[in-house]
Amino acid sequence: MFKKNALALAAAVALALPHEAWAQTQDELRDLREQVKQLEKRVTDAEQAAAQASNRPAGENAFNPAVSLILNGIYSNLSQDPAKYKLNGFVPSNGDVAPPPRGLSLGESELAIAANADHYFRGTAIFSVSPENEIEVEEAYMQTLALSYGFTIKAGRFFSAVGYQNEIHAHAWDFTDAPLAMKAFLANQLSDDGIQLKWVAPAPFYFDLGAEAGRGKSFPAGPDGGRNKNGFSSSNFFTHVGGDFGTGTAWQLGASYLTTSPQDRVYDDVDSTGTAVTNSFTGKTRLWVLDGILKWAPNFNPTETYFKLQGEYYRRKESGDLTFDTAGVVGTQTGGYGSTQSGWYLQGVYQFVPMWRVGYRYDRLDAGTASIGLVDSGALAAADFPILAKYNPTRQTVMVDWSPSEFSRVRLQYAQDKARSDATDNQIFLQYILSLGAHGAHKF
């Protein structure tokens, strides 16, 4: 429009001029054309800028943090009563280790909120609402953005970097439930109030070192809620190396070492006469974890197919005192306690066509031989500590899941769970997981 008018004007001016001014007019015309061109460009630029600007949200909610909500529900068919679930051979971790109730039930709903607070810090909070209508702060932490040289500090409540799967939220797990090793050694999943320092090396491959100091608010520390003392009660050191093989395989190996000194960490058992008793452990716990993950996708493009192999090995040494019957129902007694226990799992997941995956997992725990002072001295019988009787739980799991988009998943899982020494639990789970809101980014 501008162009037409301007040209018409220029033409009119040109026609009206005497012939001798022709050359000069030509120059002016060229200038005029150039001006029109520039004007036209400015108009288009302004239009584009306006179009882009109008798409920006305005108002005080423009700085809303990224919010996402995870919904999940499950149908469970269990051949054994989940209320009586136990891992024989292992001190009960009092965690959320039992399978979900029989029949239809709601899983944990997770609300995640995250944003950069400013140019120094990023904040993340994840609240989980249990089917029993309890709200739990699963994670709530700040993380530094502005530290250099590969350093990051995290503080608050977060999933400890012990092992591999512990740091990953349950909705992103490849199976409905946690590996037995996590149930036995981390009470399903370990989150603690603490501080973490991590350093990523300036190397062409991935290498990190990190340390965590925590309150020790839950198993394997104790008592529940943490000890009444200054300083910290639990510490964890970890390292990872990782990289690529060729143009399709990525790998990562990790090692971590968690130590804590539980005080009066209680658990329930029954003695040889069938009387319910509460026992407690005070001493030192040392947990080593080795973990490895390997992911393969043609050209690192997991859209069509991919394969994922994941495994972890846990080994725990506990030494200290075991108090029998803290409440004094049949008579409180204290003696020494020492054990070395281990466990591992290996799992593979294969996406064979877009949207569809199958997986297999094998779990095994080794209870080792516990030395119980009260039994060795003859004060009590081994039958007074039935849960600690040597037994090696195993489990085999298969699953198939369907994910029509990145934001939903439906999974069918079957497991043969031999966690109890006296019965095999055949477990069938049918589960959905939905992710609403902000697009989450998942850890490797």
Add this chain to the structure above:
Amino acid sequence: MRSILKFLCASGLAIAALPAAAALNVFACEPEWGALAQELGGDKVSVYSATTALQDPHRIEARPSLIARIRSADLLICSGAELEIGWLPLLLTQSGNSKIQLGTPGYLEASQYVAKLEIPKVLDRALGDIHPGGNPHIHTDPRNISKVAAVIEERLAQVDPANAGTYHSRAKAFLDRWHAAIARWEKEAAPLRGVPIVVHHKAFTYFINWTGMREVASLEPKPGIPPTPSHLAELIDQMKSQPAKVIIYSSYNSPQGAQFLSERSKIPMVMLPFTVGGTEKAKDLFGFFDDMIERLLGAVK
């Protein structure tokens, strides 16, 4: 404890033994920005591209090797517009690198500097994996490349002022060649104007807009959702009444959907390099556009 200390010392030594990197480290989320940074930076930059033309940039794993690379980056160049939302935020928080965080000169989102197409009017995941900021695949229009080149030149000079002169003269030389190439491409691609095409994913929207082709359908029923049999059946019907001239899919897509439709509707299909490195000929940005145009001209003849 002693073993941890030993380990620390050993790893410290190993790292000290690495050669000191003199060049400016550029971390490009996609190969096109890597190629562009290389054109502008020459030997003053060391470019690492996080993805290849054989990968879907929406779905990348935040692999350990990527964290290792972003850890030492001085300049990050990504498409933005939420293309990398599934992996880049994680890399940034894990990097421990303050130089390339959002809001610093080392953080560059290319799509911020061009006019975006297909900005959705309604945001709902029922519409597929849509991007609130508009279509992020801006690199398929060569005019966008020149706009981004100017921004990259500016940023390179900002983070590495010592070599600003080099960046400026290289950028000028590149843009001269580039503008000449655009003029040539526009002439070559003239026969594509108005040609109806079927795409796999809305990956070439900007290219289609530039060449004046007409996108009449896409194999994905919704953005980011793989082709389904029912949707392909609908497309076969649609092609009967309004045939397209060519079906295109990109170097990272599986050809199955395109093949299915091509065989049944007798419409030729052609694979286009999604970006630099997607085909033998798409060695650099010039080759990328040369090859796209050549392949399309071959198919619609």
